[in-house]
Amino acid sequence: MTEENVIEIHNLQKTYDKGKIKALNGIDLEIKKGEFISIMGPSGSGKSTLLNMIGALDRAEEGTIKVAGIDLMKTRDLSEFRSQEIGFVFQMHNLIPNLSVLENVEIPMYETRVKSEEMRRRALELLEAVGLKDKADKNPTKLSGGERQRVAIARALVNHPSIILADEPTGALDSKTGDVILNLLKSLHSKKQVTLVMVTHEPYVAEMADRILHVLDGKINNSS
Amino acid sequence: MIKNPFRNRTRATLAIIGIAIGIATIVALGMVTGGLQSSTQSTLKAGSAEITVTKIGNFGSSGGVMDESMVTDLKNTNGVKDTAGILRINSNVSTSSGGSGFGSMGGFLVNGIDSSKLALVGINSVNGTIFTNGSSNEIIIGKTVAQNLNKTVGSKIDIYGTEFEVTGIFESGNFIYDIGVFTSLSTLQNLTNNTGKVSYIQVKVNDNANASQVSKTIQDERPNDLSATTAVDQANRINQSLGMIDTASWAISLLAIVIGGVGVINTMIMSVFERTREIGVLKAVGWKDRRILGMILGESIVLTLVAAVVGIILGIVAVEIIFKFFITSQSFEAVLTMDTLLKAFGVALLVGIVGGLYPAYRASRLAPTEALRYE
Ligand SMILES: Nc1ncnc2c1ncn2[C@@H]1O[C@H](COP(=O)(O)OP(=O)(O)OP(=O)(O)O)[C@@H](O)[C@H]1O
Ligand SMILES: [Mg+2]
Numbered sequence: 059m060t061e062e063n064v065i066e067i068h069n070l071q072k073t074y075d076k077g078k079i080k081a082l083n084g085i086d087l088e089i090k091k092g093e094f095i096s097i098m099g100p101s102g103s104g105k106s107t108l109l110n111m112i113g114a115l116d117r118a119e120e121g122t123i124k125v126a127g128i129d130l131m132k133t134r135d136l137s138e139f140r141s142q143e144i145g146f147v148f149q150m151h152n153l154i155p156n157l158s159v160l161e162n163v164e165i166p167m168y169e170t171r172v173k174s175e176e177m178r179r180r181a182l183e184l185l186e187a188v189g190l191k192d193k194a195d196k197n198p199t200k201l202s203g204g205e206r207q208r209v210a211i212a213r214a215l216v217n218h219p220s221i222i223l224a225d226e227p228t229g230a231l232d233s234k235t236g237d238v239i240l241n242l243l244k245s246l247h248s249k250k251q252v253t254l255v256m257v258t259h260e261p262y263v264a265e266m267a268d269r270i271l272h273v274l275d276g277k278i279n280n281s282s
Numbered sequence: 283m284i285k286n287p288f289r290n291r292t293r294a295t296l297a298i299i300g301i302a303i304g305i306a307t308i309v310a311l312g313m314v315t316g317g318l319q320s321s322t323q324s325t326l327k328a329g330s331a332e333i334t335v336t337k338i339g340n341f342g343s344s345g346g347v348m349d350e351s352m353v354t355d356l357k358n359t360n361g362v363k364d365t366a367g368i369l370r371i372n373s374n375v376s377t378s379s380g381g382s383g384f385g386s387m388g389g390f391l392v393n394g395i396d397s398s399k400l401a402l403v404g405i406n407s408v409n410g411t412i413f414t415n416g417s418s419n420e421i422i423i424g425k426t427v428a429q430n431l432n433k434t435v436g437s438k439i440d441i442y443g444t445e446f447e448v449t450g451i452f453e454s455g456n457f458i459y460d461i462g463v464f465t466s467l468s469t470l471q472n473l474t475n476n477t478g479k480v481s482y483i484q485v486k487v488n489d490n491a492n493a494s495q496v497s498k499t500i501q502d503e504r505p506n507d508l509s510a511t512t513a514v515d516q517a518n519r520i521n522q523s524l525g526m527i528d529t530a531s532w533a534i535s536l537l538a539i540v541i542g543g544v545g546v547i548n549t550m551i552m553s554v555f556e557r558t559r560e561i562g563v564l565k566a567v568g569w570k571d572r573r574i575l576g577m578i579l580g581e582s583i584v585l586t587l588v589a590a591v592v593g594i595i596l597g598i599v600a601v602e603i604i605f606k607f608f609i610t611s612q613s614f615e616a617v618l619t620m621d622t623l624l625k626a627f628g629v630a631l632l633v634g635i636v637g638g639l640y641p642a643y644r645a646s647r648l649a650p651t652e653a654l655r656y657e
């Protein structure tokens with residue numbers, strides 16, 4: 059593994075329904091530390107599956123996958139890896155409804171040794187960075203879609219991960235709000251020097267990235 | 283996270299009510315047994331009589347049913363040290379102050395006894411002075427009576443139209459006596475037209491004599507007339523029925539655990555089901571299976587502990603109501619012991635753990651991708 063590659067994937071295969079559905083069919087991929095990558099491709103091509111593999115939410119059957127120096131095929135308990143190295147931003151239904159905004163940002167730190175005052179301080183700092191410090195004590199159900207997504211971004215960053223995985227983070231937002239979220243992601247990416255991997259359907263959104271990957275039938279299509 | 287179990291109000295309330303009823307039953311039975319226990323424990327007291335002699339067929343041991351001559355008769359029995367005849371009248375005394383709380387309804391027991399024999403009924407010390415034998419209208423009252431009727435030394439009490447002056451307040455340690463009053467035997471006999479009569483006789487045996495032996499002798503010498511019971515017998519009999527209530531209480535606890543447990547499992551499974559996606563999010567941010575297990579289990583325990591508090595209050599209120607309106611004799615007070623409280627919380631905790639374990643396990647084993655796909 060090269061020093062600067064934060065993600066290295068070779069011939070990764072993942073099937074569903076006892077092999078009937080080949081969601082990933084031999085992925086080869088290297089992503090450098092601090093890169094901003096967009097993933098595009100038709101619906102059902104395997105984009106989310108790939109992102110879930112990188113974030114260790116699921117295991118592949120074949121191939122190798124190393125993320126942040128950790129061999130995800132061989133490591134047994136991946137929860138610590140997720141907590142330390144990965145920040146997820148999903149399309150929607152991201153937040154826990156009966157916790158406050160602040161508590162939602164704090165939840166990734168429960169598995170760390172961070173003290174509660176420090177947890178609070180860090181969560182508030184990130185809420186400030188996403189412009190929601192004044193909404194810290196609000197319930198997330200009282201927030202707009204764009205605000206919720208900003209809370210999710212704050213939460214994704216709170217454990218200082220090396221990679222942010224964003225699966226259609228603007229998919230449920232109108233284009234104006236979506237742009238705010240994208241700009242926020244992009245600026246935090248460069249400021250915190252975190253690797254950003256984002257799935258999107260919008261070509262103009264994908265253009266913001268350093269590199270665009272096209273996924274087709276569970277493979278990376280290099281021709282584009 | 284504490285709020286989680288209560289997100290679905292109706293479901294949580296139903297589960298809580300179910301468990302609370304079980305807990306309430308445990309507490310109510312516990313209070314009754316606790317009351318009986320604390321009253322039996324104190325019946326055996328230094329200096330007091332070991333044997334109670336009653337007339338066969340006179341179950342309540344009240345009224346003038348026995349000739350006073352029997353008191354001296356019994357004293358001549360082998361092994362008997364002293365005897366005391368007691369006239370007990372169930373009095374429905376109306377007092378101006380009335381009373382409230384446990385044991386205040388109906389009346390109280392008026393006992394007549396020779397003032398020199400008070401030790402035989404366990405009254406060794408009196409706050410104030412003892413009544414004098416003879417016709418003076420003096421009376422000593424048990425501390426329960428004093429509390430319920432709000433009487434102190436020097437207060438007046440009306441008994442059968444005669445005014446008595448309280449000269450002392452005693453605490454015998456025996457609930458039957460503490461809810462009664464004592465006056466001179468002859469005074470009470472005259473007042474109630476029971477001259478020369480007593481209700482029952484207390485017998486103290488010699489230090490080297492065997493109480494059961496003496497008890498048997500007394501009974502055998504007067505077959506079909508007298509019945510003699512030793513305090514030990516009495517305590518044993520009460521302990522036996524206490525044991526039965528205790529068994530019943532455990533059986534109900536078990537039922538509460540099973541029924542409550544099923545309710546909790548149902549509530550928590552539904553709750554986990556509804557939060558599938560949230561659990562997926564928690565896993566995605568790095569929560570370990572153990573923490574998710576602990577969270578659901580904790581919620582289940584919170585649910586049952588709330589039920590325990592509700593149940594304990596329910597149980598106390600129920601016992602209070604039953605004692606106020608249905609138990610008219612002042613036979614004993616209900617006592618809430620630490621044991622009962624611990625048992626109630628213990629059962630609740632057990633239900634919480636047993637009922638929460640399976641849903642918590644299910645939640646912890648959810649595959650994160652499946653959970654996140656769930657809508
Ligand atoms: N848990 C699952 N069980 C069964 N099949 C699944 C599962 N997850 C994904 N699949 C299948 O795997 C394939 C890839 O799915 P994936 O979600 O990765 O697509 P995608 O590229 O993210 O699509 P979209 O753009 O619609 O989100 C699809 O055919 C999908 O139906
Ligand atoms: Mg997808």
